[in-house]
Amino acid sequence: MAGKLLIRSILLIAGEASGDRIASRAIRAAKRLAHQREEEISFFGIGGDECAAEGMECLHTAREMSVVGFVEVARRFAFFRRVLLEMTRALDERKPDALLLIDYPGFNIRLAREAKKRGIRVIYYVSPQVWAWHKSRIHELKRVVDEMLVIFPFEEKLYRDAGMKNAHFVGHPLVERIDEERERWSDRAAFAATHGLDPERKWLLVFSGSRTEEVRRLLPMMAEAAMDFSAKHQMLPILVESASIDSAYYDKYVRKPLTRFRDSNATHELMSHSEMGILKSGTTTLEAALLGLPGVICYRTHPLTFFIGKKLVKLPYIGLANIVLGKKLYPELLQHDVSASAISRELETILTHRDEFKRALVGAADALRLPGVGPSQRVAEILLAS
Numbered sequence: 001m002a003g004k005l006l007i008r009s010i011l012l013i014a015g016e017a018s019g020d021r022i023a024s025r026a027i028r029a030a031k032r033l034a035h036q037r038e039e040e041i042s043f044f045g046i047g048g049d050e051c052a053a054e055g056m057e058c059l060h061t062a063r064e065m066s067v068v069g070f071v072e073v074a075r076r077f078a079f080f081r082r083v084l085l086e087m088t089r090a091l092d093e094r095k096p097d098a099l100l101l102i103d104y105p106g107f108n109i110r111l112a113r114e115a116k117k118r119g120i121r122v123i124y125y126v127s128p129q130v131w132a133w134h135k136s137r138i139h140e141l142k143r144v145v146d147e148m149l150v151i152f153p154f155e156e157k158l159y160r161d162a163g164m165k166n167a168h169f170v171g172h173p174l175v176e177r178i179d180e181e182r183e184r185w186s187d188r189a190a191f192a193a194t195h196g197l198d199p200e201r202k203w204l205l206v207f208s209g210s211r212t213e214e215v216r217r218l219l220p221m222m223a224e225a226a227m228d229f230s231a232k233h234q235m236l237p238i239l240v241e242s243a244s245i246d247s248a249y250y251d252k253y254v255r256k257p258l259t260r261f262r263d264s265n266a267t268h269e270l271m272s273h274s275e276m277g278i279l280k281s282g283t284t285t286l287e288a289a290l291l292g293l294p295g296v297i298c299y300r301t302h303p304l305t306f307f308i309g310k311k312l313v314k315l316p317y318i319g320l321a322n323i324v325l326g327k328k329l330y331p332e333l334l335q336h337d338v339s340a341s342a343i344s345r346e347l348e349t350i351l352t353h354r355d356e357f358k359r360a361l362v363g364a365a366d367a368l369r370l371p372g373v374g375p376s377q378r379v380a381e382i383l384l385a386s
Contacts, residue, residue, distance in 0.1 A: 006039040010383060011096040012056065013046045013087070013111060015065035015104035017210040017244045018283045020048030022126060022173045023102050027054040029380035039384065044094070045087065049243065059086065063244050065107070066211050080107060088114045095120075098383060102126050109137065112144040125149040125379055126173075130158070138162045147382060151375065152324070153367065170378040171370035174283070178290055178365070181268050188273045195263065195270075201236040202275035204229065204347075205293070206258070209280040210242040212249060217300040218338065219253040222278045225343035227257050233351070235275060240267060276350055278343055285321035285330060289364045294357040296346040297321075297332045324368070329360050 010030075014023035027043050031054070034041040043051070048062035060083055084107060091099070091114055098121040101108040105128030112122045127150045130137050138159060141148065148167040150156050159167030185191075192199035206226045208219040219239075226237035239254055241247055241262040250260070261270060268291060271277070277295035279285050288295050297319040317323050319330050331346045333339075350357060373381075 006037075008034070008039065008041045008098075008384065009094065009096045010041065010043045010098050010100050011045045011087070011090060011094070011115075012043045012051070012100045012102070013104060013108055014048065014051060014062055014102040015046055015107055016062055017048060017066060017242065019102035019104060019126065020050045020062045021177070023047055023056075023100075024050035024054050025173060025177065025376040026100070026125065026379040026383075027051060027056055029376040030383050031055070033377070033380045033384055037384065041384065043100075044090070044096075046083075059090070065104070066244060083107075084110055087111055091115055091118055091120060097121065098123055100125060100379075100383065103128065105129075105137070109140065109144070112141075116144040121146050123147045123149065123379075123382060125170075125375075126151055127155050127159075127167075138164065149375070149379060149382070151368070168378075169370060170375040172368035173375045174286060175290060175365045175368045176374040176376060178268055178287075179369075185269045185272065191266075191269060191273055195261065195266065197238070197259070197261075198236050201234060203270070203273065204235045204237050205271065205274050205277040205295075206237065206239045207277060207279050207284045208239070208253075209282075210244045212245055213301075214280055215245060215249065215253065218280055218298055219250070221338055221340045221343060222298065223254050223258055224340035225347070226278055227255065228340065229344045229347050231257075238270070238274075240270070276347060276354070278347070279319075279330070281318050281332075282320060285319040286324060288330075289321035289325065289361050290368075292358050292361050294350045294354055294361075295330060296343055296350065297330045298338045298343065299332070299334050300338050301335075325360070325364065329357065 012023055014020045030041050044057035046060045046065060047056050047058045052058050099115040101112060101124045103126040115122050122145050124145045127148055128137060142164045148159055148164060149170045150167055151172045153169050156167050156169040189199045204226055206222050208215045208222055230237040236259060238259045238261050241250060241260060243264045247262060271291040271293045274293055277288055277293050279288055279295045279297050281297050281299040285297055299318050317328055319332055321330050322328050333342055
């Protein structure tokens with residue numbers, strides 16, 4: 001192909017903050033690999049600030065698309081339908097070489113169907129959690145996905161047992177990210193000085209979520225528990241804000257004694273230097289496990305959403321960390337059980353057994369790491385395959 005530049009165009013859908021982070025790393029790896037091969041690759045579609053920083057053309061933002069719960073999605077049905085039609089038109093008008101989907105199953109599976117009809121290659125990176133609910137989705141995914149790139153080892157077996165031979169465990173992108181970040185980390189005293197934190201006090205972190213709905217339902221109880229518990233044990237309570245939520249939104253739910261932290265590039269290092277955390281369910285719990293941070297998991301959503309979820313989800317735990325660990329190490333408070341007093345009680349128990357808790361987390365990352373090529377590089381190689 002001497003003298004001829006091969007140009008590839010990828011329609012990418014990352015509809016949430018966690019997907020934005022994962023997708024941005026894949027974009028960076030793909031562009032680097034394309035440059036090495038004297039090719040060119042471009043990305044457009046739905047992504048967040050991190051994808052945009054890597055040069056992706058974002059037609060809609062992850063912030064617009066981010067919503068949790070059946071009821072909440074139903075309220076915005078017209079918006080999601082309009083965006084789906086826009087992305088379908090993009091398949092026809094821009095004719096991308098591939099469709100790269102990051103999690104976000106309700107929207108992405110529908111778009112995958114449209115791409116399949118048009119003969120466009122579909123690559124799904126970060127599988128829908130079919131092991132938790134909707135196992136029937138595996139059969140549809142077999143029909144509309146060309147390559148399924150999974151981030152948990154048990155997912156590969158699940159898909160292959162169902163006859164989906166194009167499913168491959170590529171390693172967890174979070175492990176890859178943390179491994180790279182560790183090389184730049186400083187000691188606790190230097191970190192505290194950089195971010196204006198008191199190094200003499202132990203730090204109690206509060207993660208209330210990356211969606212306003214999560215913050216509204218969880219932060220009042222989380223903040224009260226954090227301030228009361230921290231005062232009792234002379235800790236520094238720190239609210240870790242999400243970059244996807246305006247800082248002013250948190251003002252409704254926090255009082256002055258709660259320190260605010262808003263550097264998304266330093267969150268993992270903060271976690272590694274902290275004593276324990278009050279954690280919303282989701283990826284944050286897995287981050288905590290990988291970084292050796294004990295904590296309590298809190299989950300609250302619309303009552304109807306919770307009722308439907310209870311009927312559909314067939315797992316003993318709600319926390320991703322507990323699912324991966326295969327045991328209920330992190331205590332879980334759900335719905336009406338979430339209260340400031342209940343959170344404080346769980347924190348007292350954790351504090352008493354913190355050393356045992358931390359020992360149980362040793363080696364958690366090894367189960368999610370594939371030796372050799374990291375997940376972002378593997379995705380890049382697949383995107384640039386002939």
